[in-house]
Amino acid sequence: MRAGTPIERQRRFRAKVAGCIVGCCLPLLATLLTTAAPANGNGAAAGAVLGRSPQHATASADGGSSLGTVTIEGARERRRLYRHVSRYVASVMVGYTFDSLPRWDQPICPLVAGLSRQQGEYILARITRVATAAHAPLAGEHCRPNLYVVATAAPDLLLRKWWARDRLMFNLCNGMGGVRKFIGSKRPIRVWYNTMPISSSNDATPPVDLDAPALGLSLGPTHCITTNTGALALGQVIVVVDTRQTLTLDIGQLADYVSLVGLAQVQPGTVPAGPSILGLFAGNKDPPRGLSAWDHALLYALYHTPQSDPLLQVARIRNSMVSQILQSPRAR
Helix, strand or coil: CCCCCHHHHHHHHHHHHHHHHHHHHHHHHHHHHHHHCCECCCCCEHHHHHHHHHHHHHHHHHHHHHHHHHHHHHHHHHHHHHHHHHHHHHHHECCCCCCCCCECCCCECEEEECCCHHHHHHHHHHHHHHHHHHCCCECCCCCCCCEEEEEECCHHHHHHHHHHHCCCCCCCCCCHHHHHHHHCCCCCEEEEEEEEEECCCCCECCCCCEEECCCCEEECCCCCCCCCCCCEEEEEEEEEEECCCCCCCCHHHHHHHHHHHHHCCECCCCCCCCCCHHHHHCCCCCCCCCCCHHHHHHHHHHCCCCCCCHHHHHHHHHHHHHHHHHHCHHHC
16 A cells, blocks of 8 residues: 555545544434434423424514514503593583592582473483493582582573572682672583582581572582691682573583583683583584593593692593503594
């Protein structure tokens, strides 16, 4: 056998080493991998599972991406809805700098006058249903009225005579201008709110009662100085319906409008920045038929958010409304 040149001998040595790696080392490496890899539940080697892992990783990544997209879109929708709800609340509710938004903390006792018995009973029943849904307090059957709904074709004359008999029926904390503006208002439905402070024990300070013999009503003044809690309650609410300007309304629309303005202090003559029964007199071609889901959400939030911190109350009402509306697709 020829030894060959040194270069040839070196080539033959490298070929043997390579043959050893291919013929001996790789089978040994495969045996070690098979022995070291634990079997899965089906007895298959983990190497086979690992072989599919890139596909599973891709599917997992795609699923996470979709979930992330849904989360982002949901967050965007909530922020968008929060902005709309904020405008709605600001356009509807009467806000105070350091005091809470007023609500009924004493049992509500509605009285309806000036309508037929059937219409009056319908409005009373509707107020009761709306208040119950919002968890507002309701008085029993025999109670002293504090929510007055009076329908008349001569509202100015009625209010002047009523005031002449009961000089303390209006809260005069803001002067006589507000009373004169209320009596002389030309709105189809006008509302007057007498508020009172709530003490630290959550008891509303009761007003001094005086009689109004002509209507058989009992009204009285409220206090102008609030307690250090800043919490306000509705003491009496007077809703006056001008029957000459509400002829086109059905009893359902009237009852729902009265229910909202009777349970929450709303801005007079407001044009709501959202779906609401308060847009009934906004001149729309298609006026609202009843309370909107936003109206219901507002009332529910008003009676379920604490008044202890007035500065946070509005924000909590907004958040509560957003959550309610998002849970009800029809409300969006």
